[in-house]
Amino acid sequence: LRPAAPARKLDVVRGPLVHVLATLLLAANLPAPSGAATLAPAERRAVSAIDGALSGALELLERLVNQNSGTLDTAGVAAVARMLAPELESLGFRSEWRDGRTWGRAGHLLAFRRGARARHALLLIGHLDTVFELDSPFQRLERLPDGRWRGPGVCDMKGGDVEMLLVVRALRAASVLERFDVRIVLNGDEERTGRPTALARADLLAAAAGCELAIGFEDGAGDPAQAVVARRGAQGWRLRTAGHAAHSSQIFREGVGAGAVYEAARILEAFRDTLASEPHLTCNAGLVLGGSRASLEGDGARGSAAGKTNVVPESTVVTGDLRALTDEQFERARATMTRIVSRHLPGTDAAIEFEEAFPPLAPGPGHDELLTRFDAASRALGLGPVAATNPDDAGAADISFVGGIVPRALDGVGLAGSGGHSAHETGDPAVLGTNAKRVAVMLIRYDGGAEAR
Numbered sequence: 001l002r003p004a005a006p007a008r009k010l011d012v013v014r015g016p017l018v019h020v021l022a023t024l025l026l027a028a029n030l031p032a033p034s035g036a037a038t039l040a041p042a043e044r045r046a047v048s049a050i051d052g053a054l055s056g057a058l059e060l061l062e063r064l065v066n067q068n069s070g071t072l073d074t075a076g077v078a079a080v081a082r083m084l085a086p087e088l089e090s091l092g093f094r095s096e097w098r099d100g101r102t103w104g105r106a107g108h109l110l111a112f113r114r115g116a117r118a119r120h121a122l123l124l125i126g127h128l129d130t131v132f133e134l135d136s137p138f139q140r141l142e143r144l145p146d147g148r149w150r151g152p153g154v155c156d157m158k159g160g161d162v163e164m165l166l167v168v169r170a171l172r173a174a175s176v177l178e179r180f181d182v183r184i185v186l187n188g189d190e191e192r193t194g195r196p197t198a199l200a201r202a203d204l205l206a207a208a209a210g211c212e213l214a215i216g217f218e219d220g221a222g223d224p225a226q227a228v229v230a231r232r233g234a235q236g237w238r239l240r241t242a243g244h245a246a247h248s249s250q251i252f253r254e255g256v257g258a259g260a261v262y263e264a265a266r267i268l269e270a271f272r273d274t275l276a277s278e279p280h281l282t283c284n285a286g287l288v289l290g291g292s293r294a295s296l297e298g299d300g301a302r303g304s305a306a307g308k309t310n311v312v313p314e315s316t317v318v319t320g321d322l323r324a325l326t327d328e329q330f331e332r333a334r335a336t337m338t339r340i341v342s343r344h345l346p347g348t349d350a351a352i353e354f355e356e357a358f359p360p361l362a363p364g365p366g367h368d369e370l371l372t373r374f375d376a377a378s379r380a381l382g383l384g385p386v387a388a389t390n391p392d393d394a395g396a397a398d399i400s401f402v403g404g405i406v407p408r409a410l411d412g413v414g415l416a417g418s419g420g421h422s423a424h425e426t427g428d429p430a431v432l433g434t435n436a437k438r439v440a441v442m443l444i445r446y447d448g449g450a451e452a453r
C-alpha cells in the first residue's frame with residue numbers, strides 16, 4: 001500500500017529549490033507550510049532547527065558517501081566514525097570508539113548523552129559501513145539530472161545517520177533533549193556482522209538495556225509513507241545426503257538404494273511442499289552440489305562436484321536460508337525440516353545443520369504504538385499518514401537484536417531511497433530532514449506534549 005498524495009508532493013519539489021524556499025520562508029518569518037498550524041511552539045522550533053541545519057547536513061552526507069566504508073575496509077569505517085564523532089560531541093555527547101578486532105571487523109562508534117532531567121532512555125541505531133568494498137567501482141556521490149543523489153550508502157544508511165543528528169539537534173532546539181537519556185550505537189559491521197555475533201553485538205545489547213524506545217534510521221522499504229515495525233530474521237542451513245556407490249543399472253535395488261541425489265531431491269521437494277504456503281516464512285535452496293563426490297569450498301558460496309551418468313551418487317551438499325518473523329516460527333520450521341530430513345529413501349542418509357540466526361524483529365504492541373505516534377506526528381507536520389512496511393519486504397537489520405529487549409521499536413525512518421546494495425543506490429536530498437522532523441515531533445510529544453508547549 002502506498003498512500004500517495006503527501007509523499008508525491010514532496011517528490012515534485014526537488015534539489016536546491018526546496019532549500020532556497022525553506023530559507024526564504026525562514027528569512028521572511030512567514031508562517032510555516034500547511035499542516036504546521038497544528039504544531040506547538042516547541043515543535044515549530046524543532047522544525048526550524050532542522051530546516052536551518054539542512055545545508056550543513058547535505059554537505060556532511062556528501063563527505064560521508066565519498067569516504068569508502070565497505071564493511072571489510074576497516075580504515076574506511078573508522079574514517080566515517082571520525083567524521084561523525086565531532087558532530088556528536090558538538091551536540092553534547094561523549095563518544096567512544098570500540099575497536100572490533102575481537103569480532104573481526106573495524107569497530108563501532110558509541111555516543112551517550114544523559115539529559116539533566118532524563119526520564120526516558122532512548123536508543124538510536126545507525127551503521128557506518130556499506131556493502132561497497134574498496135574493489136567496487138561504486139565509490140563517489142553523483143548528482144542526477146532529476147535532483148536525486150546516487151552514491152554508495154546514500155540511503156543505506158549514511159543518509160539515516162545524518163537524519164539521526166538532525167533529530168538530536170531538533171530536540172535540543174525544542175528544549176526537550178534534557179528529558180532523554182540518549183544512547184547512540186553506530187555499528188561498523190551491519191552489512192556483514194562480525195563473529196562471534198555475541199561479541200559483535202555486545203555493545204548494542206548493553207546500550208539497549210533499560211531503554212524505553214529504540215529507533216533505527218535504516219532506509220526501510222524506500223517509501224517515505226512507510227516505517228518498519230517488524231522484520232524477518234534469517235538463518236543459513238546446510239544439508240548433506242549420502243548414498244551407496246554402485247553401477248547405475250542397480251539403482252533402487254535392495255542393498256543399493258536411491259543414491260544421494262534422489263535423497264536430496266526428496267528433501268528439497270518436501271521443504272517446498274510443506275513450508276511454501278506459510279505466511280512470512282521462506283526457505284530457499286541456494287546452491288546444490290551432488291555426485292560421486294561433492295564439496296563446498298572457501299566461504300561456502302562455491303564448491304565442486306564430480307559424477308558419472310552410470311554411477312549411483314554418494315554425496316550431495318545443499319546450502320540455503322530460512323526466513324521467519326518470530327523465534328517461534330523459526331523453531332517450528334527447523335523442527336519440520338529436521339523431521340523431513342530424517343525420513344530417508346532406502347539406502348541413503350541425510351543430516352541438516354543450522355547456522356547462527358540473525359534474529360527477527362517480531363511484531364509487538366509497543367512497536368505498533370510507536371508507529372501510531374510516528375503517524376500522528378507526520379500528519380501534524382502536514383506530511384501525511386505513515387503505514388507499516390510489510391515485514392516480507394524489509395531485510396534484516398540491527399534493530400532486530402534489541403526488539404525483544406526494548407518495548408517500543410521503530411525502524412526504516414532514515415533517508416528513503418531505492419536501489420540499495422546495488423550501484424543504483426539513490427536517495428532524494430530534497431526529503432532529507434523529513435523523517436527527522438517526524439521523529440523529533442514524535443519524541444517531543446512522547447515526553448508529554450502539553451509540557452513541551
Ligand SMILES: [Zn+2]
Nearest residue numbers: 156157190218
Ligand atoms: Zn543498512
